[in-house]
Amino acid sequence: MKIVLISLCVFMNGCSVYSAMKAPDPVDYNRLVIGAPRDSVVTTLGSPVYTTIKQDITTDHFEFKDGYSAGYKSRALVYLAGDFFSGGLAEIIFWPMEEMLLQGSENKAVVEYDHADKIQKVLVFSDDQKLLYQLP
Numbered sequence: 420m421k422i423v424l425i426s427l428c429v430f431m432n433g434c435s436v437y438s439a440m441k442a443p444d445p446v447d448y449n450r451l452v453i454g455a456p457r458d459s460v461v462t463t464l465g466s467p468v469y470t471t472i473k474q475d476i477t478t479d480h481f482e483f484k485d486g487y488s489a490g491y492k493s494r495a496l497v498y499l500a501g502d503f504f505s506g507g508l509a510e511i512i513f514w515p516m517e518e519m520l521l522q523g524s525e526n527k528a529v530v531e532y533d534h535a536d537k538i539q540k541v542l543v544f545s546d547d548q549k550l551l552y553q554l555p
Contacts, residue, residue, distance in 0.1 A: 434510060434514040434517075435495075435498040435502075435509075435510055435513035435514040435516075435517045436495045436498045436499050436502070438514065438517045438518055438522070439494050439495035439498060439517055439521070440495050442486050442487065442517075442521065442522050442523060443484045443485070443486030443522065443523045444486045445485055445486050445487060445488055445523075446463060446464065446483065446485045446486075446526075447463065448463075448541075448543060448551075448552045450462075450463045451463060451464075451530070451538060451541045451552075451554065452538065452554070453537075453538055453539065453554055453555060454537050454538060455537065455538045456536060456537060456538075457477075457479075457532055457536040457537075457538075459538075460479065460481075460530050460538065464481040464483050464528055464530075465481065465483050467479035467480055467481050468480050468481060468482050475533075475534045476531055476532070476533070476534075476539075477531070477532045477536065478529060478530070478531050478532075479528075479529070479530045479532070480527070480528070480529055481527065481528040481529075481530070482525065482526075482527050483525075483526055483527075483528070484522065484523040484524070484525060484526070485523050485524050485526045486522070486523035487521070487523060494517075494521070498513045498517070501513055524545060524546060525545075525546040526543060526544065526545055526546065526551065527543070527544045527546070528541065528542065528543045528544070529541075529542045529544075530542075538554070540554060540555065541553065541554040
């Protein structure tokens with residue numbers, strides 16, 4: 420049992436620090452304004468999961484991770500200190516916590532465009548269907 424714990428500590432050492440630093444940044448919903456081109460939406464939210472076209476209205480459906488502010492990534496310093504003072508044992512707690520709880524939230528968005536591919540409507544929902552952002 421001791422060998423398993425020591426092996427876990429050695430191989431997981433630094434994983435929480437790496438995960439914290441590579442966590443997604445927050446999505447800037449202020450970039451999604453009426454009349455903005457479709458390219459700006461793809462730049463902000465990523466590629467759409469699927470697209471529908473009905474009567475000259477294109478609708479993109481997105482799924483994306485909305486992260487935390489850059490200052491929130493300073494938790495990596497706590498992980499690093501925990502690794503140092505515990506000889507890596509802190510990773511048994513920090514890494515699963517980082518991966519399961521602190522990597523941002525899964526959100527969905529529906530964006531409608533006019534015939535010129537300019538934004539005409541935006542709806543952003545959390546994973547539990549709570550409305551987070553809406554235009555107009």
